Amino acid sequence: MSGSEPTTGKVGIFLCECGGEIAGPIDLDRLSRDLSALGPDVSVQTTPYWCSVLGRRRLRAAIEKEGLDAVVVAGCSERTHGTTMAEAAAQAGVNRNRTVLVNLLEHCAMVHPRKKTAATSKAARMVRIGVAKAMEAIPLEPVTTEVHGSAVVIGGGVAGLSAARALAARGIPVVLVEREPELGGILRDVNLLFPSYGDAARFAAEMSDRTVADERIDVRTSSTVVDVAGHAGEYVVTVETGGVTEDVRAGSIVLATGADVFVPLGLFGYGSNEKVVTQIEFESVLREGLDDARRIVMIQCVGSRIAERPYCSRVCCTATVKNTITVLESVPDAEITVLTRGFAEYVGDLDRARESGVAFLRYDPERPPRVEDDAVRVFDVISSEEVAIPYDLVVLATPLVARADTAELARKLGLPVDDQGFVAEPHTKLRPSTYAPHGVFVAGSAHWPATVTECQSQAFSAASRVAELLGRGTIEREPMIAAVDELTCRGCGECVEACAHDAPRLVEGEDGIKISRIDALRCVGCGVCIRVCPSSAITLQQFTPRQLLDIIGAAAEA
Amino acid sequence: MAKCPTKVADSFNVGLGERKAIYLYFDQGIPSVMTIDEDNCRYFATGKCKVCEKMCKKGAVDFEQKDHRVSLDVGAIILATGLSVMDPTPLTQYGYGRIPNVITGLEYERLINATGPTGGHLLRPSDGELAHRVGFVQCAGSRDLNHCDYCSSVCCMYSIKDAMLGREHDPESVSHIFHTDLRNVGKWFQRYQIRGEEEYGIKFVRGRIAEIQHGPADNPVLWYEDTRTREVASLEVDLVVLATAALPSLDAKELAGTLGVKVDRYGFVLTDDATPSSTNVKGIYACGFCKGPCDIPESVAQASAAASSASTRVLGNK
Ligand SMILES: Cc1cc2nc3c(=O)[nH]c(=O)nc-3n(C[C@H](O)[C@H](O)[C@H](O)COP(=O)(O)OP(=O)(O)OC[C@H]3O[C@@H](n4cnc5c(N)ncnc54)[C@H](O)[C@@H]3O)c2cc1C
Ligand SMILES: Cc1cc2nc3c(=O)[nH]c(=O)nc-3n(C[C@H](O)[C@H](O)[C@H](O)COP(=O)(O)OP(=O)(O)OC[C@H]3O[C@@H](n4cnc5c(N)ncnc54)[C@H](O)[C@@H]3O)c2cc1C
Ligand code: SF4
Ligand code: SF4
Numbered sequence: 001m002s003g004s005e006p007t008t009g010k011v012g013i014f015l016c017e018c019g020g021e022i023a024g025p026i027d028l029d030r031l032s033r034d035l036s037a038l039g040p041d042v043s044v045q046t047t048p049y050w051c052s053v054l055g056r057r058r059l060r061a062a063i064e065k066e067g068l069d070a071v072v073v074a075g076c077s078e079r080t081h082g083t084t085m086a087e088a089a090a091q092a093g094v095n096r097n098r099t100v101l102v103n104l105l106e107h108c109a110m111v112h113p114r115k116k117t118a119a120t121s122k123a124a125r126m127v128r129i130g131v132a133k134a135m136e137a138i139p140l141e142p143v144t145t146e147v148h149g150s151a152v153v154i155g156g157g158v159a160g161l162s163a164a165r166a167l168a169a170r171g172i173p174v175v176l177v178e179r180e181p182e183l184g185g186i187l188r189d190v191n192l193l194f195p196s197y198g199d200a201a202r203f204a205a206e207m208s209d210r211t212v213a214d215e216r217i218d219v220r221t222s223s224t225v226v227d228v229a230g231h232a233g234e235y236v237v238t239v240e241t242g243g244v245t246e247d248v249r250a251g252s253i254v255l256a257t258g259a260d261v262f263v264p265l266g267l268f269g270y271g272s273n274e275k276v277v278t279q280i281e282f283e284s285v286l287r288e289g290l291d292d293a294r295r296i297v298m299i300q301c302v303g304s305r306i307a308e309r310p311y312c313s314r315v316c317c318t319a320t321v322k323n324t325i326t327v328l329e330s331v332p333d334a335e336i337t338v339l340t341r342g343f344a345e346y347v348g349d350l351d352r353a354r355e356s357g358v359a360f361l362r363y364d365p366e367r368p369p370r371v372e373d374d375a376v377r378v379f380d381v382i383s384s385e386e387v388a389i390p391y392d393l394v395v396l397a398t399p400l401v402a403r404a405d406t407a408e409l410a411r412k413l414g415l416p417v418d419d420q421g422f423v424a425e426p427h428t429k430l431r432p433s434t435y436a437p438h439g440v441f442v443a444g445s446a447h448w449p450a451t452v453t454e455c456q457s458q459a460f461s462a463a464s465r466v467a468e469l470l471g472r473g474t475i476e477r478e479p480m481i482a483a484v485d486e487l488t489c490r491g492c493g494e495c496v497e498a499c500a501h502d503a504p505r506l507v508e509g510e511d512g513i514k515i516s517r518i519d520a521l522r523c524v525g526c527g528v529c530i531r532v533c534p535s536s537a538i539t540l541q542q543f544t545p546r547q548l549l550d551i552i553g554a555a556a557e558a
Numbered sequence: 559m560a561k562c563p564t565k566v567a568d569s570f571n572v573g574l575g576e577r578k579a580i581y582l583y584f585d586q587g588i589p590s591v592m593t594i595d596e597d598n599c600r601y602f603a604t605g606k607c608k609v610c611e612k613m614c615k616k617g618a619v620d621f622e623q624k625d626h627r628v629s630l631d632v633g634a635i636i637l638a639t640g641l642s643v644m645d646p647t648p649l650t651q652y653g654y655g656r657i658p659n660v661i662t663g664l665e666y667e668r669l670i671n672a673t674g675p676t677g678g679h680l681l682r683p684s685d686g687e688l689a690h691r692v693g694f695v696q697c698a699g700s701r702d703l704n705h706c707d708y709c710s711s712v713c714c715m716y717s718i719k720d721a722m723l724g725r726e727h728d729p730e731s732v733s734h735i736f737h738t739d740l741r742n743v744g745k746w747f748q749r750y751q752i753r754g755e756e757e758y759g760i761k762f763v764r765g766r767i768a769e770i771q772h773g774p775a776d777n778p779v780l781w782y783e784d785t786r787t788r789e790v791a792s793l794e795v796d797l798v799v800l801a802t803a804a805l806p807s808l809d810a811k812e813l814a815g816t817l818g819v820k821v822d823r824y825g826f827v828l829t830d831d832a833t834p835s836s837t838n839v840k841g842i843y844a845c846g847f848c849k850g851p852c853d854i855p856e857s858v859a860q861a862s863a864a865a866s867s868a869s870t871r872v873l874g875n876k
Binding site: 166169170193195196198203305310311312314342343344345346348351381382384418422428432433447448452453454456457458459460461463464465467 | 701707708709711739740741742743744745746747748749752764785788830831832833834835854855856858859860861862863864865866867869870873
């Protein structure tokens with residue numbers, strides 16, 4: 001266990017009026033009296049706003065004058081003011097981990113606005129819990145690391161290329177790792193690009209050429225990442241090219257491995273009927289020039305928006321609408337019918353396609369279309385009729401699906417993936433573009449099916465976050481982490497298996513036996529490993545068992 | 559603020575509540591500083607009052623302050639002027655303004671918000687009673703050739719969110735969402751919709767509302783054709799929420815004109831495929847809703863992208 005044993009000493013309780021927000025619903029005078037009775041090692045004081053400049057000055061003065069070892073600020077939330085208050089207390093010598101916030105505002109005053117007596121008793125109990133937590137807290141120091149000034153980008157599709165170029169433009173050296181012999185990703189197989197109807201492959205080729213020509217970008221094609229060690233600021237990425245491996249150091253990593261286009265084997269005759277192709281194959285057909293196929297039936301949502309894959313892949317409807325317009329521009333007498341389940345994705349050119357003569361029919365997923373030898377038969381929901389549409393070609397719009405090996409790679413990076421295999425962020429709405437490991441960012445369809453413009457926005461966004469991180473020189477993190485007691489650990493590796501962030505790794509200890517060691521900069525402090533460890537060798541530094549027992553004791557006390 | 563004698567409609571709460579002539583924009587507004595509304599302040603109108611000046615112990619109230627113009631010399635500009643919502647009054651079939659219990663999505667957001675004018679209770683405008691039966695009308699003005707022929711992109715999801723919040727605040731709440739094509743394409747949006755249906759009892763009805771009538775007890779009555787069953791049906795509810803089209807901000811075109819930035823026919827700033835943050839004017843970038851409908855995560859990604867492009871330029875690498 002790291003850190004010394006807690007020094008139970010003097011604790012200061014700082015009650016905050018929060019203007020009148022707390023002082024109104026809670027009787028702070030009574031609270032103060034009750035808490036003072038806790039003992040001689042406890043001092044209590046009240047101020048309108050502890051978070052104000054004046055309040056913090058008073059806090060520091062009180063710590064120094066009374067020689068406090070721990071601080072409990074009973075005011076608002078840890079999330080909004082935890083750092084501010086801990087920093088103020090630290091300036092006067094109280095360890096950051098020994099400053100505890102008790103959220104009287106949101107957890108008591110605001111929820112019990114009209115029950116002063118009960119609210120005051122509850123507040124007293126809450127503060128006593130805070131005191132227990134603070135008194136038993138291990139003094140911890142922030143974990144710091146030097147930052148290596150370069151970046152690795154994994155995947156050379158439009159997202160990876162954009163990220164690499166944006167980083168290089170800021171003077172950051174980049175190693176770009178692409179598995180295929182060529183850069184460009186999916187776009188190499190796309191004909192025209194919506195919304196501009198420019199040449200997609202040329203767009204990808206130009207971008208690739210500029211990337212290769214940029215001397216700040218070291219492009220490694222036909223290469224894969226076999227391992228990622230280290231943490232934000234100093235990663236070691238093992239890159240394999242033609243059987244040869246090399247360790248590349250980097251301060252930060254951008255994952256841009258894209259997605260696969262789903263192959264609908266066995267659906268709607270795909271694989272057995274040669275007149276059935278996928279939309280991405282149709283892109284190549286269009287590039288070559290449509291031969292004599294005139295009657296084209298397109299089927300949407302093939303393999304998407306179903307129980308197994310409950311999502312809309314967005315780009316397939318875009319591709320379909322774009323391709324109907326592309327066909328009709330060159331072959332105005334083509335007859336195109338699109339069978340949809342309703343457009344979840346809205347495509348700006350839908351009306352243009354309709355005006356050009358494309359027929360849109362709606363099918364019911366319970367009664368899907370049948371591709372027979374002579375015609376596609378479908379029950380049209382709008383007219384409530386079964387219709388037969390003769391065809392020369394059937395085009396299936398299949399979704400983007402997560403690449404199987406991205407999940408494995410994500411694991412090495414300490415990035416969780418969701419049940420569909422897309423990379424998951426801690427909160428899609430509140431913390432977009434932010435990921436659990438501090439040095440890893442994600443762009444493009446590896447995160448979720450994305451259009452080219454979205455891939456680029458995300459790539460630029462990732463690049464600006466990488467640049468911000470690398471620009472810091474050193475990084476510091478709160479030590480809210482798990483640590484292994486090396487004497488108790490038996491090296492079974494259960495924690496290594498359990499951790500979604502790849503923080504624990506088995507290493508050889510001093511006497512040659514295997515033990516687990518947790519990388520403090522990878523650990524997010526979730527505690528999953530503690531539960532699986534059969535030897536109880538792991539402790540969460542900011543919540544030791546003793547602390548928890550004391551907290552429970554304080555909570556249970558009458 | 560408490561002593562100010564003048565009460566006016568609160569624009570932050572889209573006119574649903576009242577505020578004083580000296581006020582804080584909203585509880586979490588930044589900067590958190592009081593402002594005097596010159597148009598409504600008694601002192602500015604009559605030369606008398608100054609109650610607030612007397613009350614303020616810090617002497618912070620200054621009636622002499624004037625607006626002033628500043629010129630800034632900058633290397634880059636980022637446009638992030640966002641959206642405004644369409645006024646649904648011209649959509650006469652929905653009766654907004656005529657039927658008291660027909661409100662907009664933005665108004666609903668304020669009512670259901672704990673810091674809003676009703677403390678988070680869904681009290682309907684006509685009688686202040688709790689609304690249990692709510693009808694959400696999607697595409698009010700959107701995907702409509704006569705108004706906005708594009709999809710506003712965010713309303714389907716916010717209506718689902720709002721219906722879920724309604725149920726969380728009131729277990730008896732039942733929401734019907736009348737939609738065109740339900741737009742649920744973002745990350746895990748479909749799963750969110752399924753949760754809305756299964757856990758929050760939201761009823762999704764595919765069909766456009768033909769008309770809203772003023773029913774008994776000020777209850778709106780929705781008339782629609784259910785496109786699944788092809789039958790004309792009606793539903794009486796306590797409250798109707800119009801998911802009104804989202805437009806560029808009101809002065810977007812004017813601002814674009816001043817800057818020489820190209821906008822599309824709706825007034826959204828144009829950027830091109832290859833450089834999604836850059837406008838046609840060198841050094842001017844754009845992000846968020848002013849470029850076209852997008853939700854918060856996408857706005858945030860675009861914002862970082864614009865910041866990245868702008869800083870690269872300002873730092874002189876380009
Ligand atoms: C039929 C179709 C038509 C489309 N049409 C349009 C359109 O008109 N407009 C539009 O905006 N969008 C369109 N899209 C969507 C768009 O093409 C993609 O979403 C976009 O190209 C994804 O870019 P990306 O960089 O995220 O991924 P990708 O293009 O998939 O690139 C990822 C790259 O990473 C590499 N890689 C993967 N795993 C590894 C690994 N482990 N190690 C190293 N390298 C790895 C891959 O080889 C690939 O080169 C279309 C998509 C389809 C399927
Ligand atoms: C009712 C409703 C509910 C929604 N709910 C959700 C939701 O739950 N989740 C979600 O992801 N998205 C939601 N959205 C969408 C979300 O509001 C937008 O994605 C987001 O606000 C866009 O951010 P923005 O910064 O581009 O624009 P805005 O938020 O509109 O900000 C633009 C800012 O620019 C200012 N401004 C405008 N013009 C000028 C000018 N000329 N000079 C100076 N300043 C100017 C405005 O005052 C404003 O402060 C909702 C939208 C609506 C209408
Ligand atoms: S607490 Fe354990 S499981 Fe969680 S991140 Fe740390 S090492 Fe991994
Ligand atoms: S998001 Fe939904 S409600 Fe809004 S315009 Fe699009 S389809 Fe209509």
